[in-house]
Amino acid sequence: MRRGNFQTGTVDYAAVGATHAADLMGYPPEGTVPAEASWRIGSGETRFRTSADQLLAWGAQKGAGLIVSDVRPASGPMYSGVGFDEEGNPVQASRLDEEQRFDADGTPYVSPGATVHLRGRVGGMRADAELRVISVTDEPRRVGFALGTVGGSVVSGEESFLIEWREDDEVWFTVRAFDRRVGLLYRLWRPLVKRRRRELFQGYLRAISPLYATGS
Numbered sequence: 001m002r003r004g005n006f007q008t009g010t011v012d013y014a015a016v017g018a019t020h021a022a023d024l025m026g027y028p029p030e031g032t033v034p035a036e037a038s039w040r041i042g043s044g045e046t047r048f049r050t051s052a053d054q055l056l057a058w059g060a061q062k063g064a065g066l067i068v069s070d071v072r073p074a075s076g077p078m079y080s081g082v083g084f085d086e087e088g089n090p091v092q093a094s095r096l097d098e099e100q101r102f103d104a105d106g107t108p109y110v111s112p113g114a115t116v117h118l119r120g121r122v123g124g125m126r127a128d129a130e131l132r133v134i135s136v137t138d139e140p141r142r143v144g145f146a147l148g149t150v151g152g153s154v155v156s157g158e159e160s161f162l163i164e165w166r167e168d169d170e171v172w173f174t175v176r177a178f179d180r181r182v183g184l185l186y187r188l189w190r191p192l193v194k195r196r197r198r199e200l201f202q203g204y205l206r207a208i209s210p211l212y213a214t215g216s
Contacts, residue, residue, distance in 0.1 A: 019160035048165035052143035063207015074113025129153030
């Protein structure tokens with residue numbers, strides 16, 4: 001098992017890692033709106049590895065119509081930090097020190113501590129924010145990461161992405177999130193947060209699920 005996370009002081013919210021908590025939907029961080037969705041995206045090792053690689057290449061974000069830019073891996077040597085087990089309990093992470101990977105366009109893959117700029121439109125609304133990779137999961141049957149807002153977004157919070165190859169051979173894609181309203185319009189109209197989240201989730205699914213491959 002290899003996991004890592006970034007330090008809590010680099011994001012604009014306090015409940016760092018809360019998307020890993022088993023009781024997120026029942027007990028979200030105060031003042032936030034939680035969300036969770038899981039989809040079966042196939043079965044077998046090939047599907048798992050293909051989807052995991054796509055996820056770590058920012059495929060979910062790109063599939064949601066967001067432009068991924070200014071990806072900056074953490075400076076200096078890779079570090080150890082607090083990770084999370086399957087129940088969301090903090091555990092000591094091992095050192096993440098493998099060589100940085102890049103996609104065909106030269107964009108760095110997801111790595112612990114990296115920052116990324118995302119921009120575009122979600123449900124007709126402008127999206128423009130800097131985020132940080134606050135945790136990475138890299139296990140034989142579980143691959144994923146969590147992003148936390150650093151600043152500039154209309155919401156503040158975290159979202160996590162996980163590809164699982166389960167014991168029954170099925171492969172599942174799970175996204176979890178919690179958001180606190182920051183932008184004026186979002187503060188005035190609460191349903192916008194849920195609408196924004198729904199649009200993002202559907203974009204993530206379109207990107208990762210092979211059911212949509214022919215239309216991407």
